[in-house]
Amino acid sequence: MPRGVGGRRGEGVRSDCxxxxxxxxxxxxxxxxxxxxxxxxxxxxxxxxxxxxxxxxIEHAAVEVEDQGAxxxxxxxxxxxAVKRLDPSExxxxxxxxxxxxxxxxxxxxxxxxxxxxPGNEARFMINAGLHEPDGVILDxxxxxxxxxxxxxxxxxxxxxxQVDFFGxxxxxxxxxxxxxxxxxxxxxxxxxxxxxxPKCESAxxxxxxxxKIQAVRKERGVENEVxxxxxxxxxxxxxxxxxxxxxSPNNVALTIGLEDYTADIGTRRTPxxxxxxxxRSAVVNAARAAGLQxxxxxxxxxxxxxxxxxxxxxxxxxxxxxxxxxxxxxxxxIHEAFAPTRAEVERATRIVLAFEEAxxxxxxxxxxxxxxxxxxxxxxxLHTVDMAIAxxxxxxxxxxxx
Amino acid sequence: MKRxxxxxxxxxxxxxxxxxxxxxxxxxxGVAKHRPxxxxxxxxxxxxxxxxADGDKVVKDLRTALEAAGLKDGMTVSTHHHLRNxxxxxxxxxDVAAEMGVKDLMWFPSASFPxxxxxxxxxxxxxxxxxxxxxxxxxxxxxxxxxxxxxxVLRSHGGRYQAVQDGEVHIDIAxxxxxxxxxxxxxxxxxxxxxxxxxxxxxxxxxxxxxxxVVTDNLVPFxxxxxxxxxxYVDYVVAVESIGDPEKIVSGxxxxxxxxxxxxxxxxxxxxVREAGIMRDGFSFQAGAGGTALAFAxxxxxxxxxxxxxxxxxxxxxxxxxxxxxxxxxxxxxxxGQTFDLEGVRSMRENPGHVWxxxxxxxxxxxxxxxxxxxxxxxxxxxxxxxxxNANVVTHSDGVLLHGIGGWQNCLFSKCTxxxxxxxxxxxxxxxxxxxxxxxxxxxxxxxVTERGIAINPARRDLLDAVRGSDLPVRPIQDIKAxxxxxVGGPPARPEFGDKVVAAIKWVDGTVIDCVxxxx
Numbered sequence: 001m002p003r004g005v006g007g008r009r010g011e012g013v014r015s016d017c018x019x020x021x022x023x024x025x026x027x028x029x030x031x032x033x034x035x036x037x038x039x040x041x042x043x044x045x046x047x048x049x050x051x052x053x054x055x056x057x058i059e060h061a062a063v064e065v066e067d068q069g070a071x072x073x074x075x076x077x078x079x080x081x082a083v084k085r086l087d088p089s090e091x092x093x094x095x096x097x098x099x100x101x102x103x104x105x106x107x108x109x110x111x112x113x114x115x116x117x118x119p120g121n122e123a124r125f126m127i128n129a130g131l132h133e134p135d136g137v138i139l140d141x142x143x144x145x146x147x148x149x150x151x152x153x154x155x156x157x158x159x160x161x162x163q164v165d166f167f168g169x170x171x172x173x174x175x176x177x178x179x180x181x182x183x184x185x186x187x188x189x190x191x192x193x194x195x196x197x198x199p200k201c202e203s204a205x206x207x208x209x210x211x212x213k214i215q216a217v218r219k220e221r222g223v224e225n226e227v228x229x230x231x232x233x234x235x236x237x238x239x240x241x242x243x244x245x246x247x248x249s250p251n252n253v254a255l256t257i258g259l260e261d262y263t264a265d266i267g268t269r270r271t272p273x274x275x276x277x278x279x280x281r282s283a284v285v286n287a288a289r290a291a292g293l294q295x296x297x298x299x300x301x302x303x304x305x306x307x308x309x310x311x312x313x314x315x316x317x318x319x320x321x322x323x324x325x326x327x328x329x330x331x332x333x334x335i336h337e338a339f340a341p342t343r344a345e346v347e348r349a350t351r352i353v354l355a356f357e358e359a360x361x362x363x364x365x366x367x368x369x370x371x372x373x374x375x376x377x378x379x380x381x382x383l384h385t386v387d388m389a390i391a392x393x394x395x396x397x398x399x400x401x402x403x
Numbered sequence: 404m405k406r407x408x409x410x411x412x413x414x415x416x417x418x419x420x421x422x423x424x425x426x427x428x429x430x431x432x433g434v435a436k437h438r439p440x441x442x443x444x445x446x447x448x449x450x451x452x453x454x455x456a457d458g459d460k461v462v463k464d465l466r467t468a469l470e471a472a473g474l475k476d477g478m479t480v481s482t483h484h485h486l487r488n489x490x491x492x493x494x495x496x497x498d499v500a501a502e503m504g505v506k507d508l509m510w511f512p513s514a515s516f517p518x519x520x521x522x523x524x525x526x527x528x529x530x531x532x533x534x535x536x537x538x539x540x541x542x543x544x545x546x547x548x549x550x551x552x553x554x555x556v557l558r559s560h561g562g563r564y565q566a567v568q569d570g571e572v573h574i575d576i577a578x579x580x581x582x583x584x585x586x587x588x589x590x591x592x593x594x595x596x597x598x599x600x601x602x603x604x605x606x607x608x609x610x611x612x613x614x615x616x617v618v619t620d621n622l623v624p625f626x627x628x629x630x631x632x633x634x635x636y637v638d639y640v641v642a643v644e645s646i647g648d649p650e651k652i653v654s655g656x657x658x659x660x661x662x663x664x665x666x667x668x669x670x671x672x673x674x675x676v677r678e679a680g681i682m683r684d685g686f687s688f689q690a691g692a693g694g695t696a697l698a699f700a701x702x703x704x705x706x707x708x709x710x711x712x713x714x715x716x717x718x719x720x721x722x723x724x725x726x727x728x729x730x731x732x733x734x735x736x737x738x739x740g741q742t743f744d745l746e747g748v749r750s751m752r753e754n755p756g757h758v759w760x761x762x763x764x765x766x767x768x769x770x771x772x773x774x775x776x777x778x779x780x781x782x783x784x785x786x787x788x789x790x791x792x793n794a795n796v797v798t799h800s801d802g803v804l805l806h807g808i809g810g811w812q813n814c815l816f817s818k819c820t821x822x823x824x825x826x827x828x829x830x831x832x833x834x835x836x837x838x839x840x841x842x843x844x845x846x847x848x849x850x851x852v853t854e855r856g857i858a859i860n861p862a863r864r865d866l867l868d869a870v871r872g873s874d875l876p877v878r879p880i881q882d883i884k885a886x887x888x889x890x891v892g893g894p895p896a897r898p899e900f901g902d903k904v905v906a907a908i909k910w911v912d913g914t915v916i917d918c919v920x921x922x923x
Contacts (some may be wrong), residue, residue, distance in 0.1 A: 014829055015829045015830070036829070037801075037829070037830045037831055037895070038801075039800075039801045039802070039896065039898045039899070040800060040801065040830075040831065040895030040896050040898070041830060041891075041892065041895060041896070042896075043896065044892055044893065044896075068829065069828070069829025069830040069831060070829075070830065071830055071890060071891060071892065072891075072892040099889075124829075127890070128663075128664045128854055131664070131667060131854050131855070132663060132667065328663065329663035329664075329667075330663050330666060
């Protein structure tokens with residue numbers, strides 16, 4: 001009998017489930033359910049599975065469900081992938097409702113100090129991710145997902161985009177390269193994705209291909225929100241072409257770098273000092289700034305070394321980066337604190353901003369502080385510093401009143 | 404079969420049995436409503452004429468001691484859990500009892516651990532009739548499935564002292580595992596290969612049992628000092644090869660939680676304590692050795708240092724983290740009830756500011772006060788909390804008995820009781836409409852800290868006022884519960900139970916606050 005299997009079971013599996021669907025010619029639907037929440041949600045799980053099978057028009061099947069406390073949107077995703085593996089021609093989507101909490105918008109120029117990577121096939125890390133208040137969450141379909149599970153992760157991420165409250169964090173998805181990435185876009189773009197991360201980017205064409213696919217899906221599915229792009233430089237070629245990549249699309253908002261792949265590509269290893277990547281990081285900062293994008297640094301991968309992380313963020317900040325990747329929620333606070341302007345920086349910036357506003361009020365073309373003229377880029381930088389300071393909580397939003 | 408009990412509704416609306424294991428019960432009447440009458444229990448008067456003048460009470464083995472103590476069918480035998488999951492002694496006792504052909508014993512442990520699971524065999528074979536004491540893991544499941552002959556009785560640490568003191572439980576023979584002892588029976592837990600800190604859980608047993616046996620693997624010449632257990636209460640001393648597995652008694656290091664969500668909850672809890680003005684010079688707090696509680700203590704310590712605040716005392720379960728606070732001068736004392744790691748044992752041995760206590764001083768409700776009421780803030784766990792702030796620690800939402808009460812009920816009497824808990828685990832809601840088993844009444848539970856916000860008991864206007872204007876995410880408990888139900892797909896179905904009551908849950912004053920029913 002034809003059999004399709006989705007999800008996971010066994011040691012260490014939590015907040016997930018395993019579903020095997022075996023269709024047959026007669027006999028209706030039989031569900032064999034084993035669940036750690038059986039006494040509480042057994043009927044709810046069986047009901048959801050029946051609803052799914054009905055949705056896909058399956059009338060006769062033996063279904064095995066082994067559940068470790070999966071939430072409904074996870075069960076739906078696992079059932080859908082089981083059905084699609086059973087019948088690869090099945091294109092319908094068994095969608096959970098879109099929760100109102102999933103409808104907020106982003107902005108091109110919002111802060112992107114921290115972005116938290118979440119493995120796309122692991123529901124349990126997604127559910128509370130937003131509570132840790134990263135500037136962005138990245139639902140990752142690429143390196144954190146086993147090649148055999150790409151289809152499953154795509155469906156799970158899509159359902160998460162419709163159901164999980166990320167509490168105002170920017171909703172990002174890292175797609176796969178090439179054709180897989182195009183399929184990823186079909187699946188996720190209709191569900192309020194704010195930013196698409198393009199991995200291992202080496203040319204303007206790759207950015208354009210992603211952008212065009214996004215626009216096509218937006219048009220086809222009537223997606224109203226903008227979908228921004230963040231290419232990731234992860235190779236020598238990518239680093240050399242950084243500006244070309246950064247300026248390839250008006251939808252680019254940030255440019256970032258992935259150092260694990262980059263250092264391997266140039267034939268070396270990452271060191272704590274990072275001399276081997278200094279050029280590439282600087283190239284990314286310069287390309288991004290030249291194209292008007294936010295330069296964002298790589299991740300810091302030792303989740304226990306908070307002092308190392310802080311030093312790494314301060315270094316990134318001194319190189320010109322606006323943000324840093326993270327792989328553990330506890331890194332977020334440290335990143336935000338380290339990116340926060342110092343007291344001296346805030347003091348200087350607020351004086352410049354006040355002088356600028358004063359000059360504007362008086363209709364003066366030139367801003368001056370004491371006897372010194374202030375150039376427009378310095379004013380721009382000061383405005384940015386003030387924003388960062390407010391976001392980091394080191395300056396009151398109504399600081400003008402308390403002056 | 405005719406039941407020996409009826410079910411009556413108590414003051415929190417729970418149906419509880421009127422008779423438990425042949426003894427009449429008082430249904431729970433409310434906090435501070437019940438007044439016990441009569442006089443305390445007492446063991447028979449002994450005479451020094453019957454004990455060796457040279458003070459040598461050592462007998463050849465445990466069987467000899469148990470025979471001399473008169474072990475026979477139907478007796479109550481007590482053991483203690485200071486050796487935790489490394490304890491060998493409780494198992495030895497019932498193995499010897501089985502060898503002697505004794506039946507129908509009541510086992511009265513201060514707590515049981517998974518290492519005691521083999522006593523299931525002794526229940527199946529009839530050596531043990533039933534258990535009155537916490538039943539963790541496999542023993543809890545055994546009880547839940549209705550396989551135990553008598554009814555389980557769960558008491559808090561303070562409630563256990565109270566039950567012994569009040570004569571509710573008469574201990575025929577107490578067997579005390581002692582990391583160090585002398586031939587007279589003086590004992591402590593500060594030295595020896597199985598050193599675990601203190602013996603407070605055995606205090607009541609030493610004072611009130613008819614016969615007391617001390618079992619040690621580190622026999623020293625008289626005097627064994629300090630004498631945490633006094634030899635004047637002891638009948639027999641037995642030396643054995645080993646009383647426990649040191650690796651499972653105390654851990655080398657205690658782990659704080661790695662879970663980012665638990666850390667978030669712990670940090671919110673510490674911030675609450677600071678913002679509410681509880682963290683001030685001379686204050687006191689209690690946090691257990693669970694991962695979240697430890698993380699709380701670490702966050703609080705940083706905040707205390709930052710604010711230059713010092714505590715008068717910290718109530719343990721002690722760990723290396725509390726020891727650091729003591730040694731850094733952030734607290735004058737640790738008042739310890741149970742030592743969880745090697746640093747705690749060392750500190751207790753060396754530092755006069757690290758004080759060993761017992762359930763009598765810290766928790767006994769039927770007495771002339773207890774210091775649990777003087778603690779400014781206590782941080783505890785729970786398996787479920789309902790919208791009236793009632794909480795459960797003994798069963799899971801599926802109704803299976805899995806944990807003991809420990810000192811939990813006793814700690815609720817602190818000035819501010821906080822439960823830092825996740826609002827759901829996997830798909831299991833922790834915030835519910837009604838707890839499966841009501842172990843702690845909501846009127847004593849002040850604050851619930853979850854990853855989705857902080858709920859303050861509306862009865863605590865003072866706390867609500869204290870944190871008004873702070874940036875803490877204070878929300879009504881119903882709102883947090885509604886969020887959870889949206890995530891998990893609606894409220895859970897209530898577990899179905901059989902009719903039979905398998906365990907009674909005692910309140911600190913000896914009344915019955917709830918019971919556990921058999922699983923279908």
